[in-house]
Each structure stands twice: as structure tokens, then as C-alpha cells.
Amino acid sequence: MTNIFYVEYDAAHNSSFVFDIPEGHNCWLLVITQTPAQFWVDGKLREYPPHCAVLFEPHQKIYYRACAEQYVNDWIRFETDEPYVTETSLPFGSPFPLDDPEYCHRLFQLLVIENSFNKDYKKSSIDCLLRTLFNKLLESYFREEITPQHYNLLKLRSAIHNNPTHPWTVSEMAEILSISPGYLQVIYKKSFGLTCMDDVIHSRIRLAKEYLIHSPYTVAEIADRCGYRNVEHFCRQFKQLTGSSPKKFNKRNTGSGAGTPGPTKLNP
Structure with a gap:
């Protein structure tokens, strides 16, 4: 069972934006960046390019901030007991580049639309979209190389x-x-x-x-x-x-x- 608490795309913030949750959320958080950002990884603040994804598990320290004039991302906060999330091979709290960020962005747009409907069938639609998104994340994570071009x-x-x-x-x-x-x-x-x-x-x-x-x-x-x-x-x-x-x-x-x-x- 999966329950979305909040999902948003094209969330824009100014250069002073900081997101700091030392004890983490009591649920999952997935962030996909559209601009450069700094993330706290392995005890250090590191800068990452745009088009990265980072998955935080429940109760994991969360810290990221803008490092340009504007910070823009897509993000979703949710709870689930689905193995494709709970048993994923994706790293927790460590950003990795996406091989097709536009595809993932469109999935976020669809998730926002589906989550706005109060219909019985929306749960199955949301689960299909999340499964597709996580499959795409796995493809990106295990891709050998993403060149500058x-x-x-x-x-x-x-x-x-x-x-x-x-x-x-x-x-x-x-x-x-x-x-x-x-x-x-x-x-x-x-x-x-x-x-x-x-x-x-x-x-x-x-x-x-x-x-x-x-x-x-x-x-x-x-x-x-x-x-x-x-x-x-x-x-x-x-x-x-x-x-x-x-x-x-x-x-x-x-x-x-x-x-x-x-x-x-x-x-x-």
C-alpha cells in the first residue's frame, strides 16, 4: 500500500533556500533536481549538478540547499510497504544523475494530477506511476556513464x-x-x-x-x-x-x- 502525503513539480526557491531535517521524515522522500544543489553526503556538504535524484529513507538525516540564484526541484513525500521501494537497490541520501530527466518530470506531473483526484481507482494509477518512476531511477543508477553531452x-x-x-x-x-x-x-x-x-x-x-x-x-x-x-x-x-x-x-x-x-x- 502506498500513500502520498505531498507531491510537487517545478518547486522554485531563491538562493537562500535550505532544507534541514536532522532526524528525517517518518516517511520516504524522493527529490529530483532541475538546478545545481548541495547535499549533505557522508558527513560532507557536496555540490551536485542538475538532473540528479536522491532518495531518503524514513528517519534519515536530510540536508540540502541552493547553490545558485535559484533552486528548482520535483519532490514527493510518501509512505509505502511496496518492495520496489523498501527493498530497492538505490542508494539512500546520495544523489545520482538521471539519464532521462524529462521523462521523470512528466511522471511527476502525472502524479500531481492523479493525487488531486478523490477516486477509488487513483491508488492503482499512482502505484503504476511510482513503479514506472522507480524503474526509471534504477535504469539511471545502473547506467555505465552519463556524458556531459x-x-x-x-x-x-x-x-x-x-x-x-x-x-x-x-x-x-x-x-x-x-x-x-x-x-x-x-x-x-x-x-x-x-x-x-x-x-x-x-x-x-x-x-x-x-x-x-x-x-x-x-x-x-x-x-x-x-x-x-x-x-x-x-x-x-x-x-x-x-x-x-x-x-x-x-x-x-x-x-x-x-x-x-x-x-x-x-x-x-
Whole structure:
């Protein structure tokens, strides 16, 4: 059973902010920083960069403070007897970097929304969100390395996924990060398992699948809407990733070849 006492995101404080609870809370406290901060760890006050998470167990000393003009964090204070928290492998009171802070931030936003509802089903929703959050924390904690460029790479990848139709080039993406094109390709593939241009192609094909299933556009129109200026090139890349042509994909997934209405303008 899990009970949230308080949860907040984008909590902002000035440079004089200090949080000092010598005896700790009688419950769990999870803090995720958006700005640099100082934490009391192993008998010393240490400075940590933004995008760190720190979990305090019940009755553990808590001390952290701002170390810039503003301190911003997400935090949740809760009690639980769930093993994914009580038996976690995460360290207590010691900040560690997050590999995807924006994902965790969105989970906090959802937790705030769910916690505001007075409904019977909210407990199961909150538990699912907390489990997902703690899984993400474990992924971050056991990640081998988070490079200085990691968060910039995440922003770039988000931009690609949100706007796959943009005429992306390796040179442009490298310029955004102020690094060389060759270095970008090396660290991008190391971080995400595929090259930045492969990511662009995958994003465009995902969008094309949605159009093929849910829109009446022709293949040529879909190719243009997905950032392709050459329909043959689009069809070739689509088949390489899906194993079928756009037209066959449409028939297989909409049933338009078996009596079920679907997009009809599919020439060529």
C-alpha cells in the first residue's frame, strides 16, 4: 500500500533556500533536481549538478540547499510497504544523475494530477506511476556513464521525434550541439543504439505508418508530409524498415483489401 502525503513539480526557491531535517521524515522522500544543489553526503556538504535524484529513507538525516540564484526541484513525500521501494537497490541520501530527466518530470506531473483526484481507482494509477518512476531511477543508477553531452543529445532526439519532417542533416544537428559531425555520430549511436540520421528515418516511417492507417492521403502525399521529396526514396526506405511496400502495409493493417473500409487514395 502506498500513500502520498505531498507531491510537487517545478518547486522554485531563491538562493537562500535550505532544507534541514536532522532526524528525517517518518516517511520516504524522493527529490529530483532541475538546478545545481548541495547535499549533505557522508558527513560532507557536496555540490551536485542538475538532473540528479536522491532518495531518503524514513528517519534519515536530510540536508540540502541552493547553490545558485535559484533552486528548482520535483519532490514527493510518501509512505509505502511496496518492495520496489523498501527493498530497492538505490542508494539512500546520495544523489545520482538521471539519464532521462524529462521523462521523470512528466511522471511527476502525472502524479500531481492523479493525487488531486478523490477516486477509488487513483491508488492503482499512482502505484503504476511510482513503479514506472522507480524503474526509471534504477535504469539511471545502473547506467555505465552519463556524458556531459547526454542531456543535449536528449533534447536533440526529442526535437527529431517531435518534428521528423524537418530536413535534418548531420551538419545541422552537430551545429546545434556545437560539436563536430563525426563526434556527434559516435556519441549519438553510443547513447541510443542508432545513428542520428537512422533516428530521423525511423521517426519518419513511424509517422508514415500512422498516415497509412488513419488518413486518406496518397502514398505521394504521405511521402511529402513525412519529409520526403522523392516518393521512390520513401517507398524504398519504408520497405527496408517494415518489410512491405506502403500500399501492402495499408491493406494489411486497415483490412481495405478484405472488405473493411480504409484509406483508398493509394496510387502509387
